[in-house]
Amino acid sequence: MKAIIASEWLKARTVRSHWVLIIIAMMFPLIISTLVGILNPDPQYVSYREVVSIVASSGAFSLLLLSSLWVINLTSEFTHGTIRVTYAAVPARWKVIVSKAVIGTLVTAVVMTVLFWLNLGLGAALLNSRGAYIIVDGWFDHSFKVFVALVTFAIIVSWFGLGLGVLIKNSPVAIVVVLLWPLIIENLIALALALSGYESAWKWMPYQTAFQGIEGASGFDSALSRPWGHLYFAAFVIVVGSIAVVADRRRDA
């Protein structure tokens, strides 16, 4: 398994489009933090929680880009036919998908960690230079909990992208589904269920439940609190991934 993970890591790092997506994912929150730090009209009234909230919100955009990266990582193999070379070299197909998930987990964790603390530091430094007084709290404070929640959520979303990539195989369609899932698809499902009499269905939409839990209690009437919301979303994604692995094993490459 280690050999396959090493092989998948080499594949992932030798495609330029992957790096481009990572750079864009890193740049967007940096731009937001810089703009907030420079342009905020009342820096002295900005609280530490608000800075964390801005970083987490802009990180949500980045994690969507990262999930697109893992969609492309898999679907481009189908596009270029390299999936046949891959599966001929590793006939146990699940090992390839699990290896990609491991790489996705590690890369997403590293990128989101750098992104979170860099932006938090940058935003705080810029605001402090303009008269704000933002203290970096201790190890287990609010910021660290948000950081853990954001990274965990990003990792689960990367698995989601990978699972959809395996199921759908077509890059544009899979990316559209990944991007529209939180924006439209879950809301439509919730609406359909609400019209059928299950009015609290939207509380149980897995992506939204986990996403709203990143910053803890925020007025969102979720059925589940932060760790349980993430576990619920992870369970949903694991079910999707398992269906994808079984389907992939059964169909012709």
Added chain:
Amino acid sequence: MIIVEGLTKRFGNTVAINDLHFSVQPGRVTGFLGPNGSGKSTTLRCMVDLDHPQSGNVTFSGKQYRQIEDPIRTVGVLLDASYVHPGRSARHHLEWLALSNHLDRRRVDEVLALVGLTDVAHRRVKTFSLGMKQRLGLAATMLGDPEVVILDEPANGLDPEGIRWMRDMLQYLAGQGRAVLVSSHQLSEMALMAEELVVIGRGQLIAHESAADFIARHTTTRIRVRSPQIDVIVRAVRERGGDASILSVVADTDGALVTGMSMIDVGELAHGNGAVVHELSEVTDSLEDAFLAVTRDDQEYRSGSSS
């Protein structure tokens, strides 16, 4: 050694392969022939577990493909030279393959040298010609130094020098005791390369025999004779009776094509009748003639008449 037993593959209601049986022996090049849509590529994909047949079994020295640990060490397969990420360099393409099967990265340099791509190893594959991609595909096939080599149309896109290189390479690999199975439409090449043939049509086995036997069984050998006294020879051949017959008078000069008699018989007949002979030669049909004769009823797509 490859053994294919009762392989059947359907796509919906279409039967791509129907109860296919054949074997590929080590130490020789086996040609895999069939018209377009006959099921060759599907067969090759089923052999390496990419497509799942409804029934049948394929074994490599007694093991199914999925049972082989680090399979590219045992079976080298090239299905399509374009199955490479265009943005990745040739070296990286071979390196990830090597890593996946616990192969030393030094082996990558060896196979790059083997196919003559060392100088361009760092270049992205999208800058490669089709011929260079074929060479890269063969390098990937040879990466694990496998005992079985399977190639689908390896000479596609190669120039004459490349085709000769590929032919020599495959014969060299077979000479080392490997089982080499090659699918190709280039029948003239196959005639020079393959000792054994597996011919399929509409997913079914049509022939499985040596190339020499296949050509002999499905073609007619004729004797070309040219002489200033061709009438004498023609009359003598006809008087000999049996199944000897004049097929046609050769257009350029006094000549004829004779069937049913050996070259020696025709020569002695001419001599016995006092006829001067300017040419006496055997005309043998090609593998292409034999292939077209055998697969006449199995062509899925056929050209219309030009008249």
